[in-house]
Amino acid sequence: GCSSGNNAAPASNSGGSAPAQTPAAEGSGGEITAKIGVVGFLSGSGAAYGEAQKAGLELALGELNEANKGKLKMELKFEDSGGEKEGAINAVNKLINQDNVVAIIGPTLSGEMFAAGPVANEAEVPIFGISNTSEGINDIGEYVFRNSLPESIAIPTAMKSAVEKKGLKKVALIYASNDDFSVNGYKVMKATAEKMGLEITGEATFSNGDVDFSAQLTKLKQTNPDALLVSALYKEGSMVVKKARELGFQGTILGGNGFNNPKVFEIAGPAADGLIVATPFSPEKQDEKVQAFVKAFEAKYNKKPDQFAAQAYDSLYIMSQSLLGAGKADREALRDQLAQLKDFTGVSGKLSFDEKRNPIGDAVVVVAKDGKFVPFE
Ligand code: 1QQ
Incomplete structure (x- = not known):
């Protein structure tokens, strides 16, 4: 069930509604369409992680597609791994071979990334962990990224x-x-x-x-x-x-x-x-960007975002920035853009990568009190 044509070819006006005489002009470019796969722990004992990630991604998707109108349209294709290595491998294979995605966000667990990351890496599809905090994640290969604070x-x-x-x-x-x-x-x-x-x-x-x-x-x-x-x-x-x-x-x-x-x-x-x-994330942080995110999240979902939602949200902003930088929905060009990421400031803090693409960032220490986490001081 592979789709025809080149993997992640720049998708321009494939809907057929655009007048034939206006192909994407050089330089100005047409609207890029980018299909991004997401592998999440969406059912089972850790489903709240995957749900938070999905919520963060969908909020970001709405904001970005609005802001990028005419330049970039992203689509998300969610797959549930059930928190299992086997499930993550199957999801990654499907997203690459059947859905022809330009990149993958997830999977949720480090163990799933250790299992499924090599599949994406070998296929030369960027895979971006938003909650993989174990050591060794980036050693999987040069198509593997993460914004998860180790x-x-x-x-x-x-x-x-x-x-x-x-x-x-x-x-x-x-x-x-x-x-x-x-x-x-x-x-x-x-x-x-x-x-x-x-x-x-x-x-x-x-x-x-x-x-x-x-x-x-x-x-x-x-x-x-x-x-x-x-x-x-x-x-x-x-x-x-x-x-x-x-x-x-x-x-x-x-x-x-x-x-x-x-x-x-x-x-x-x-x-x-x-x-x-x-x-790396606290919804209490007195920061304009964080508070705007918390407000938008609460308006959409009627609850406060957690760290998993925040890092997911940030990841789509990183994808957007990198796809726009690449100028096309191309896996290799996207990989190169991701590798160059420097001093990205998201709602989960400042992010840059070391030479092994490991995230460098700060953590805040919090303590549970009356049903929520508050600064530990
Ligand atoms: C990892 C994690 C987990 C807590 C994700 C849910 O950080 O597996 O790396």
Whole structure:
């Protein structure tokens, strides 16, 4: 089911309504049509991540197609990966071979990107991770990009802040051992603890899909840590937080990027209070661009955007800027434009890439309080 013709050929007036005597003039150009695929965790245990990403992308799409009228029209084709590597691979294959997209945004999880990124890279289709925070994502290849702030920046920022303000000395770690993102976060937590001279009192693992964490948490609590470091996606992570409090753990709880979603408050309830996380995005930030985004998001969806929505939103602005720079919907030209991205300022902060296309950006540290994240100070 391949479409005919060259991949991602510059699409000009293919609708047939344009008068034949006015081909795209050189220099001024016709309207570029760009079909972009999106692979999201849209169903299953992490569906709130994918939903937030879809919401952010659709908001940006409306704004950009309006602003770019006559120059660029973007289309989004969403595919649900279910948060599975296999699902992500299938989605990427379909978007490339059947839908002939010029680029792909997603997939949601680092593990999915590790599985599906090579497929896009080999096909020379730019693939842009908006929530892939693990180390090694960019090593997949030169068609792989991300604006996701790596855990290697976010977690140390949160830990330093927590150690400083809470005087932590002893920490225990718990993480999902069957999820690439969670394993990477755990490694960063452990390395950071060692670097900071913290004592590690214990370690425990669970699997995504687990619902009972009492055995692990009972054991860890007995090691008497000042803080529990949790590397997990929101569903399991929130249940871990809730159970730890139920078991009477009163110390600090600190988590990774997986907690940056409002589902945490739904699942953990008041037990979420005090949870410390680092994020590149806060809807509270007193910044014109951020507040305009929050306002537009709230008007459209009747809720505040989270980090996943914000990074998705930014990614389409980056695509727009890069496609306009390329002057055509061409995969290679788009890749080159993306690689040149410098000092892009989005709602999730300033973004530029290092020589390996790793994002460089800042994290803010937030703490859960009464059903939302507020600055940790
Ligand atoms: C990753 C993440 C997750 C929290 C995305 C939902 O950061 O998989 O890299």
